Amino acid sequence: MPLGIRIRLSAMMFLQFMLFAVFWQQLSPYLETFAGMGSWQKSLILSSMAIGCLASPIIGMVADRYFASQRVLFAVNLLGGILLFVAAVLKDPTAVFVVLLAYMLCYMPTWGLTSAIAMANSPEEKFPQIRVFGSLGWFSSVVFSVVALHLFGVKIDGTTIQGMNIPMVCGAVVSLVGAVVALTIPNTPPPAKGQPFSIIDALGLRSITLMKDPFFAIFILASLLVMIPFGIDWSYFGDFLGDKGFTLITWTTYLGRALEIIFMLFVPLALARLGVKWAMTVGLVALLARYTAYWGSGVLDETWLMYAGILVHGLIYGFFFVGGQVYINRRAPKEMRAQAQGFIFLVTFGLGLIVANFINGRIIERLKVVKTVEGVVQKRWDSIWLVMIALSAAVLVGFVLFFWEKKTPAMPAAGAGEQ
Numbered sequence: 186m187p188l189g190i191r192i193r194l195s196a197m198m199f200l201q202f203m204l205f206a207v208f209w210q211q212l213s214p215y216l217e218t219f220a221g222m223g224s225w226q227k228s229l230i231l232s233s234m235a236i237g238c239l240a241s242p243i244i245g246m247v248a249d250r251y252f253a254s255q256r257v258l259f260a261v262n263l264l265g266g267i268l269l270f271v272a273a274v275l276k277d278p279t280a281v282f283v284v285l286l287a288y289m290l291c292y293m294p295t296w297g298l299t300s301a302i303a304m305a306n307s308p309e310e311k312f313p314q315i316r317v318f319g320s321l322g323w324f325s326s327v328v329f330s331v332v333a334l335h336l337f338g339v340k341i342d343g344t345t346i347q348g349m350n351i352p353m354v355c356g357a358v359v360s361l362v363g364a365v366v367a368l369t370i371p372n373t374p375p376p377a378k379g380q381p382f383s384i385i386d387a388l389g390l391r392s393i394t395l396m397k398d399p400f401f402a403i404f405i406l407a408s409l410l411v412m413i414p415f416g417i418d419w420s421y422f423g424d425f426l427g428d429k430g431f432t433l434i435t436w437t438t439y440l441g442r443a444l445e446i447i448f449m450l451f452v453p454l455a456l457a458r459l460g461v462k463w464a465m466t467v468g469l470v471a472l473l474a475r476y477t478a479y480w481g482s483g484v485l486d487e488t489w490l491m492y493a494g495i496l497v498h499g500l501i502y503g504f505f506f507v508g509g510q511v512y513i514n515r516r517a518p519k520e521m522r523a524q525a526q527g528f529i530f531l532v533t534f535g536l537g538l539i540v541a542n543f544i545n546g547r548i549i550e551r552l553k554v555v556k557t558v559e560g561v562v563q564k565r566w567d568s569i570w571l572v573m574i575a576l577s578a579a580v581l582v583g584f585v586l587f588f589w590e591k592k593t594p595a596m597p598a599a600g601a602g603e604q
Contacts, residue, residue: 186307193370194303195318197258200366201299203322204262204359205292207329208269208352209234210438213423215350219278228546230282231420235542237289238535246524250380254302254373258295259364265291266360273353292360293534297526304514304522306371310453312514316507317449320499324442329355330435352435376520392521392528400589401516407584408509408529409537414472414576415501416541417569421549425566440492445499452503452511461512461590468505469584471497473577480570506533512590548572 216227247257268288275281303315329352396402426434455464478494481487509529517525552565552572 186311190306190371191311191315193366194306194315196366197299197363197370198303198315198317198319199322199325200359200363201262201295201322202319203326204266204356204363206323206439206442207326207359207435208350208356210423210435211330211352213421214427214434215352216278217424217427219276219281222278224546224550226278226282228542230278230285231546232539232542233282233285233289234293235535235538236286237291237293238531238533238538243294243527246527249520249524250375250378252375254298254305254375255367255370258298258302258370259367261291261295261298262360262364262367266357266364269353269357269360273350273357274348293530294527296534297528297530300510300526301522302370302373305373305376309511309514312511313449313452313503313507317446320442320445320449320503324439324446326355327433327436327439330433334433376522380520392517392525395517395521395525395528398516398591400591403584403588404509404512405529405532407580407588408533409540410583411469411472411505411577411580412533412537413541413544414476414573414580416538417545417548417573418475418498419538420542421545424549424564428564428566438495441495441498444496445503448499449503449507452507455504456508456511461508461515462588465505465508465512465588466581466585468501468503468508469577469581471500471504473574473581475501476570476573476577480567480574483567483570516591 213227213231216222216230265288268284268291272281272284272288275284299319300312300316304312307315333351396405422438423434426437431437452464455467459467475494475497478490478497482490482494510526513525513529514522548569549564552568554563554565
């Protein structure tokens, strides 16, 4: 693969994840500043990202059949940047939800889309080395809040300045830069161009045909269920840090993304040596270790255990989720891969995260203590982490017992002859 193409694909990944990371982890504590914000409203706004994943297979279908993928990426990044600017100045919870939902409908499909672009223009074994720049971009987003605090003495995490949510403004600017970079990446023509349109393709439902393989179906079910424990860290960890008095929420949270850069480099080796099943199992073991560490940090009053739980994020995401993407690429036929990549994001960061946000929101609501005399609400985080330990262990055991990786070629597309 030419060095120039590799650099452009890596820059694409870097910007695509940075533009989201700069504001996402701060969104939950920022919503706490809204007057009259209820737990149901908060869960709904935090689920705008997950609802946006519902568009992933549709955008994947468009890229598969009608337009070059890099042009689709340019369009959604341009529109997304404009919408994020608008969301940054809104104060009404309903308006914030509507605009953020429109933004997420543009942004979330880019996770599957950029993966499909990278895999189409690079060897499979090089994909994790390109995807690692997404992790680097994610962690590099902390620069915005660190610079603001230490050079200008301004705290931007979870706050507004002159009526604007600055992290969202930063994300909007990076989104516009990402739109420009999308025009420089290699031309990626639609692999299924000329095939007839159907409502099934429009909804991305043809990817469901892959579930006729029972082990693929188990993989999808595990990916869905794992989002409940994974999702509480994804959406609500900023609340935990805020309750503990942390100032640099983004910096603290994204320490795990820094180590993810290193872990991601080991994913190809793990896939080659262990296979998909056991590489993904390593990710599930790390998920269980994370919540055990969070629980231990509270019970034993040892802050270093909390940091240990943060730092294993790369093992979880790299080995389970990126390993799953590689599995998808192996099992899906060529003309369906963009849709299939979109479908797994629909299952995990779409339907899975919606379910996780409302279940976890309810768990947090039930496990809170209201001190009526002082008027202070405290969340029983130690008990919350125990629930997550139980859920993580259940998914781990089920995956080990019931999922096996087939060593056969990719499944044929619907209507195609057997391979």
